[in-house]
Amino acid sequence: MSEPAQLTAPGRERRNRLTGIALMTGAVACFACLDASAKYLNAYVDTLEVVWARYTSAFLLALILSNPLTRPGVMTTRRPLLQVGRSALLLGSTMLNFFALKFLQLDEALSILFSTPFLVAVLSGPMLGERMGWRRWSAIGVGFAGVLVVTRPGLGGIHPAALLSLASAFCYAIYSITTRVLSRTDSNETTLFYSNMVGAAAMLPVMPFVWTTPRHWLVIGLLVGLGVFGSIGHYLLIAAHRLAPASLLAPFIYTQLVWVILFGYVVFAHVPTAWTIAGSAIVVASGLYVLYRERKVKGLA
Secondary structure, eight states: OOHHHHHHHHHHHHHHHHHHHHHHHHHHHHHHHHHHHHHHHTTTSOHHHHHHHHHHHHHHHHHHHSOTTTSTTTTOOSOHHHHHHHHHHHHHHHHHHHHHHTTSOHHHHHHHHTTHHHHHHHHHHHHHOOOOOHHHHHHHHHHHHHHHHHHOTTTTOSOTTHHHHHHHHHHHHHHHHHHHHHTTTSOHHHHHHHHHHHHHHHHGGGHHHHOOOOOSHHHHHHHHHHHHHHHHHHHHHHHHHHHSOHHHHGGGGGGHHHHHHHHHHHHHOOOOOHHHHHHHHHHHHHHHHHHHHHHHHTTOO
16 A cells, blocks of 8 residues: 555544544434424424324435335345334334423433433343443443432422433333344344334324314424434434444434523523533433443443
8 A cells, every 4th residue: 555545544534533423413413403393393283293294204205215116125124023113112202202392391301311321221231131330330320310300300390291201211222222133134224214114104093183284384394394304313323323433423412412402592492400401411421431331341442
């Protein structure tokens, strides 16, 4: 290999890593837009209609770009039951989160959802046979304490809908683990296709009972935008992981908190409380430590 090529190889790797970080921050910004839109729409249409719109618009968009005609193998899966189960978990997590957003501030709901990394660590033991040491268990305990700081149960804390956010985090944690299992046999396109298809199909029979015809152009645009934000966010997420290692990208998930605080203030005039800020800091710190321990155990740090 020539000297110029040797000199450019590290630079190329560094550029890929920086690009991956940029894509990851863009992905979580899309997810913040998704949550803010869902909270806004809850005031105009039924929450179940919001969930339906999120999956139906995403499915139609995916169908245009990647369908069984243009990609014959997109629906081919070696584990169909697990694909359906994983998709149902994502649908349940989305539904619980959207209902929680009806009553909680964006930053409150997201602070609780940030418990997902250490919930994944807890569930990885019984589900994947992964062992954890006392340091990771301690970090998990501290992270759960951070969630308690945000919710303050029994102390006049936030709305009981915080339990919906916690349940959403549990569903998403199991969803994340099943995604890890499916990545060994199925492509990202196949997994994404099933997620949108199952969600859209499951919500369709509910629509006649909750349908409200949107009358304002902004409401219509946001209903369509739900799927766009979700699809672009997941696409950027996949693209980021192709350029940079997951251990490098994972901490940048927490930049979503900056976006939801901004949207909460600009759109809903919500100011985060001191309890939410303190609890979020504890949850983020514990999550970063869990990621650090995972990297160290795998020899990445």
